Amino acid sequence: MTRKRISESTIHRLSLYYRALSLLEKENYETVSSKELAKREKLTPAQVRKDLSFFGTFGTRGLGYPVRELKHQISSILGIDRVWRVALVGVGNIGSALVSYKEFAKQGFQIVKLFDNDQRKIGSNHKGIVISDIANLETELREANIEIVVLAVPATVAQYITDDVVRAGIKAILNFAPVNLKVPPDIYLRHENMSMELEYLSFALVNNHVPKRNS
Numbered sequence: 001m002t003r004k005r006i007s008e009s010t011i012h013r014l015s016l017y018y019r020a021l022s023l024l025e026k027e028n029y030e031t032v033s034s035k036e037l038a039k040r041e042k043l044t045p046a047q048v049r050k051d052l053s054f055f056g057t058f059g060t061r062g063l064g065y066p067v068r069e070l071k072h073q074i075s076s077i078l079g080i081d082r083v084w085r086v087a088l089v090g091v092g093n094i095g096s097a098l099v100s101y102k103e104f105a106k107q108g109f110q111i112v113k114l115f116d117n118d119q120r121k122i123g124s125n126h127k128g129i130v131i132s133d134i135a136n137l138e139t140e141l142r143e144a145n146i147e148i149v150v151l152a153v154p155a156t157v158a159q160y161i162t163d164d165v166v167r168a169g170i171k172a173i174l175n176f177a178p179v180n181l182k183v184p185p186d187i188y189l190r191h192e193n194m195s196m197e198l199e200y201l202s203f204a205l206v207n208n209h210v211p212k213r214n215s
Helices: 008-026 034-040 045-053 067-078 093-100 102-106 134-143 155-167 194-207
Strands: 084-089 109-116 129-133 148-151 172-175 188-191
Touching: 008 034, 008 045, 008 067, 034 045, 084 093, 084 134, 093 109, 102 109, 109 134, 129 134, 134 155, 148 155, 155 172
Parallel strands: 084 109, 084 148, 109 129, 148 172, 172 188
Antiparallel strands: none
């Protein structure tokens, strides 16, 4: 099925709806209106309906959305109704924290491979996963059928490692290194720059900045 080009802000809001629906399910809600869903995420009902309309028709007019069914449909749209095989490169402070983050596994992101260049770490067991030598990165990514790679490495080596990841046939990369990476146009690359996020917050505090909400 051919779909319209979906904006990043819409995809982000789908994640918010999914989390809101998960809470509603725990609270034993059977249905929820667009008004209630919008209120929880500080949006408008029209925005909720518009976002969902990109992907089909949901709910019944006047009755709202079945919570469990809509949660399942959004999980399918987001691709988190299956297990994704993930490799993490760089088992330092950030990498170690990511391995310990239990929410990844709950949402189907299963970290199955760890890589590092520290000879003291290579071969050791970290949270039940043996750390592999980064020198074997390309080969082991292929052999393990990895689908997503998370980079938690220094900026100085991030591009070099990214090139190996791309050569291994990986199409999705989440980068924690504070550097812009160059990848082919068919690679999905996301940056998570915590320093920049903190700088945004410091700017907001210093300038009393009121954020503009994306539509």
